[in-house]
Amino acid sequence: MLNLAEIIQTHPDSAPALISRRQTTTYGTLRDQVAHLRGGLRELGLQPGDRVGILCANNWYFVVSYLASLGAGLVAVPMNPRAPSPELTHQLAHVGAKAVVAGPSARSAVGGLDRDALPDLSVIIGTGHEVSDGMVHLDDLLAADPAPILERSADDLAVLMFTSGTAGAPKAAMLSHGNLLWNLRQGEGAAASNGGSRSDDVYLGVIPFFHIFGLNVVLGFALSTGASVVLIERFDPSSALEAVKVHGVTVVMGPPTMWAAWANLPDAEPDALRTVRLAVSGAAKLPKDVALLIEDRFGVEIVEGYGLTETSPLVASTFGTAAPTGSIGVPVPGVEMRIVDSDGNDVLVGDTGEIWVRSPGVFKGYWNDPEATSAVLTEDGWLKTGDLGVVNDEGYVFLVDRKKDLIIVSGFNVYPTEVEDVLIEHPAVEAVAVVGVPHPHTGEAVKAYVVVAPGQSVEEDELIEFCAERIARYKCPTKIMFVEQLPHGIGGKVLRRALR
Numbered sequence: 001m002l003n004l005a006e007i008i009q010t011h012p013d014s015a016p017a018l019i020s021r022r023q024t025t026t027y028g029t030l031r032d033q034v035a036h037l038r039g040g041l042r043e044l045g046l047q048p049g050d051r052v053g054i055l056c057a058n059n060w061y062f063v064v065s066y067l068a069s070l071g072a073g074l075v076a077v078p079m080n081p082r083a084p085s086p087e088l089t090h091q092l093a094h095v096g097a098k099a100v101v102a103g104p105s106a107r108s109a110v111g112g113l114d115r116d117a118l119p120d121l122s123v124i125i126g127t128g129h130e131v132s133d134g135m136v137h138l139d140d141l142l143a144a145d146p147a148p149i150l151e152r153s154a155d156d157l158a159v160l161m162f163t164s165g166t167a168g169a170p171k172a173a174m175l176s177h178g179n180l181l182w183n184l185r186q187g188e189g190a191a192a193s194n195g196g197s198r199s200d201d202v203y204l205g206v207i208p209f210f211h212i213f214g215l216n217v218v219l220g221f222a223l224s225t226g227a228s229v230v231l232i233e234r235f236d237p238s239s240a241l242e243a244v245k246v247h248g249v250t251v252v253m254g255p256p257t258m259w260a261a262w263a264n265l266p267d268a269e270p271d272a273l274r275t276v277r278l279a280v281s282g283a284a285k286l287p288k289d290v291a292l293l294i295e296d297r298f299g300v301e302i303v304e305g306y307g308l309t310e311t312s313p314l315v316a317s318t319f320g321t322a323a324p325t326g327s328i329g330v331p332v333p334g335v336e337m338r339i340v341d342s343d344g345n346d347v348l349v350g351d352t353g354e355i356w357v358r359s360p361g362v363f364k365g366y367w368n369d370p371e372a373t374s375a376v377l378t379e380d381g382w383l384k385t386g387d388l389g390v391v392n393d394e395g396y397v398f399l400v401d402r403k404k405d406l407i408i409v410s411g412f413n414v415y416p417t418e419v420e421d422v423l424i425e426h427p428a429v430e431a432v433a434v435v436g437v438p439h440p441h442t443g444e445a446v447k448a449y450v451v452v453a454p455g456q457s458v459e460e461d462e463l464i465e466f467c468a469e470r471i472a473r474y475k476c477p478t479k480i481m482f483v484e485q486l487p488h489g490i491g492g493k494v495l496r497r498a499l500r
Contacts, residue, residue, distance in 0.1 A: 003152045004177045004220075005034070005071035007184070011226035015199065019247060020060045020231040027226070030064070033142060037068035038149070040141025044099065044123055048073030048150060051095045051160060055081040055088070055110065056103030057233040058205050061127045061138070063219065065101040066209070070158055070177075073150035077160045077172070078210040081105045083472045085112030095160050095172050095367055096120040101138070104128050105233070154178025160367055161212050163309035163413055170418060172367035173309045180216050182360040183312040184224050186332045187217060199226035201277075203251045206232040206240055206258065211411065212309040213283045218253050227251070237261040241272045248275045255283040255411035256290060257442050259302060263293040273298040280305055282313075283411030284443045285399050288325050304328055306399065310376070310383055311335075312361035316397055327396040328389075335359040337397070338382070339389055352400050355389045356382045405496055407436030407444050409474045414446055416496070419477065422470050423448060428458035433486050433494045434477065448477040449486060449499055 008017065013028025025033075046052070052069045054076055056062035062078075069076040077095055079088060081103055088109055092100065098120055102110040110124060111132070126135035152158070158180055160172040188197050203222040207214030222229045230247045232240060241262065244252065252273070259281055262268060273279070281291070282305040291302050306328035307313030316337070318329035331337045338346055339353040347353035362383045365373030376384045388400040407414040416434035423432045430453035439445035452458060460480045467476040487498040 002154055002177055002181070003071060003073075003149050004158050004180050005067050005149050007181075007220065007224040008034070008067065009149075011199065015226055016228040017223065018060055018063055018229055018231060019202075020063075023060075024228075025060060030067075032146070033064050034067045034071060035146035035148075036142045036144055037064055037138075038072045039147035040144035041068060041072045041074065041099075042147050043144050044136070044141070046072065046074055046098060049075060049157070050098040051075045051077050053077045053079050053088075053092050053095075053097045053100040054210075055079050055100060055106035056127070056209075057081055057105045058207075058209055058214070058231045059103065059233055060231070061101065061103045062209050063229075063231075065125075065138075066215075066219075071149040072147065073152060073156075075157050075160055077162075078215060079162065080208070080210050080472055081109065083109060084468070084470055085109050085114070086470050087472060089114045089117050091162055091170075091172075092121060093117050099123045099125060101125045102127065102135070107132075152177045154181075155364070157364070159215070161215070161309050162210075163212075170413075170415070171369055171372055174364040174367055175212075175309075175312055176364055179312045179361050179363060180220065182334070183216055183314050184220050186334050186359075186361070187221050187314050188225065197221070197225035197227075198250075201225070201227035201250045202247055202275075203227055203229045204232065204240070204244060204249045204253070205229040206235050207254055207283070207411070211283065212313040213253070213255070213307070213411065216312060217280075217282065217305075217307075217314065222251075235261075237265050238267070241265070241268060244273060244275065250275055251278045251280075252276050253280040253282065255443075256281055256286045257284075257410045259286065259294055260290045260441060263290050263297060268297065270298065273300045276300055279303065282307065284408045286326075291325055306397075308357075308383075308385060310363045310385075311357055311359065312363065314361070315357055315359075321396070322394075323396045327392075327398050330395060330397065331357075335361070339391060339397075349391055349393060352388055352390045354403050355385045355387045355397075357385060358382045405435070407434075407446055409436075409439075409444055409446065410442045412474050414475045416446075418471065419446060419448065419467065419475055422467050423450065423463060423477075425470075426458065426463060426466050428453055428456035429463070430454070430456075431486055433496060433499055435496050435499050437479075437500070439478070442474075445478045446476065448480045449483050450480055451483060451485060 011027040017027045017030045018025040158177045159175045279302045303318045306316040323329040336358040338356040386403045419434045431451040436444040437447045487495040
């Protein structure tokens, strides 16, 4: 049998699995809850392959719904529970979701869904006290008879993960059971040089689980090794540090923005991370000064990893290497990497090129988008990442830049055209271009250059709020510059590099 949901099946009943909202759930209890929810999902008439949107923060609701969906042969679609209703409507419609699990933080967003645009959506599953008319209560599904885990093949679809990808606007990356399980095994192998996987570890689950780093590297790896996860629904630097101390957290993984927030927290005690044996940064490039400051303030050395949603995600790591600060290390075992020029030929050591990756973790493509899939996957299985990199004489890889115009805000991808498409809908906007600019806390921020239509007037705050009503907050511009015209090249395209 091969099903990602099997990762929790062999651990001792009494071992702690989840710590959420001051309550501990053991592996024995978690297995029982998931089995009953599998039965409840089947009683709803959901069939293997049906897509289930999971709109929950990092809490018990998410974990149980995720594992039960996988075990029932359904396809889990983790989504941002705080995204605006129009964005969620579009995503649910795109994947043809048959059901949605709505956590407490998604109450308002679910209430605003355009049901006319969602003909496939047959059931909304509510949680806690947030259940309204027309919803099915999660507790009722947990009262169903338990159902066994459904056998899946390595190529069967397990998760659809929304990403801006390497080729354009947000798409749903298709990740199979085999993709995700293989990546867990490779992560375990990479960690072996740093003490290996330990069932007595305590992970800090602060990266959102609708991000592949949080879903498979933090949650997946912790559950597969029998460790416990402290679930953090919303990141606050001080309270997160307190959680590390209270729960004796031993493994902390997070984006550079988290490490930067801790590095600059004025009242943080020097021994705040004393229980941490493994500290990892990923999802975006870690600034050297942040890594050095964390080591100086807390005595913790951060190892860096590199991956993409399309690779499930782990590709390279500094685990167990002598990689210098600023490097992403070397490819993990089983991953092939090339750095190529514009013609697809391997570049020389020390020369910059696009990073290509091939491994059993590389995704199956983008949901219902063969054109975008063919743009990033070669016939022989190489993924064109869109990232530019270089290898030094010692074989260590360094990220240089991104080939595309992708913006990374707090580890999340933002594609300029998505923001531009929203802004251009405003009647006062005649033309717009969006770029990423450096930001001390989020790594990058979204900046828009706007040409106001003749006879119109508009304020910066009005346009920012206009965006916030239509797309996730992290995608919204933090600064808007009003200009008379945008720079264009000979071919008529906006020169983003000139705006930067």
